[in-house]
Amino acid sequence: MAKKIKDENGNTYVQKKPFYKRVWFWILVVIVVAVGASMGGNKDNGSKDTSSKSESATSTSTAKIKHSDFDAVKIGDLMQSADGGDTLDSLKEKFGEPKSTSSSETNGVKTDVVTWDKVDNKIGSSMVISFTDGKAFSKDLTGFKLTRKNKIDLAQFNEVANGTSYNDVINKFGEPDNYTETLIGGDKQTMVMYTSGVKGDLGANFNITFSNDAVSGKSQTSMK
16 A cells, blocks of 8 residues: 655655565465475575575475375464464474475565475375565465366356355366465465366366455466
């Protein structure tokens, strides 16, 4: 929110919040870092921008992870140092060593993105958790391919309106193939993506975004 300031002559100026303190900026950072990690980990791209840096490491995930385990992971608010989120140490103790770890630093805020693979023993699926100060503030479930009894078509997708509840969407379409949940600045942001059982051309898919469990946007590709 912009802040109004008056000078000694009575003139009013608007002081905008720095972009790196805005919620949208950190949501974008989380999405970029998480996507990079799920594709094999972040690597330093040689940029001269010293405000952001990253490092990565890989190992082998050993524990069996259930979908319910992912659902149970607690996340805290990034703007509150992720207080209340599960700790990295506790999740390592529960799930074993992760498949990969990636670290980055943006404007003095360090985040660690940790990936465990084979959720419900599904090849290609991953649980990706983002941490700051060793506590979780974001979680992603990727590549969780589902077998659906009925295909989801474009007409059904178009029926989803802004404000529709998260539970109503899940009851309508079933569990998503990809799920992302982040808590930043007191707002819970969720994005779900459906890639299996979608009617359309090869690669047809759609995603729906939620703000505090209410639909705030959606998009689709090649649906019929």
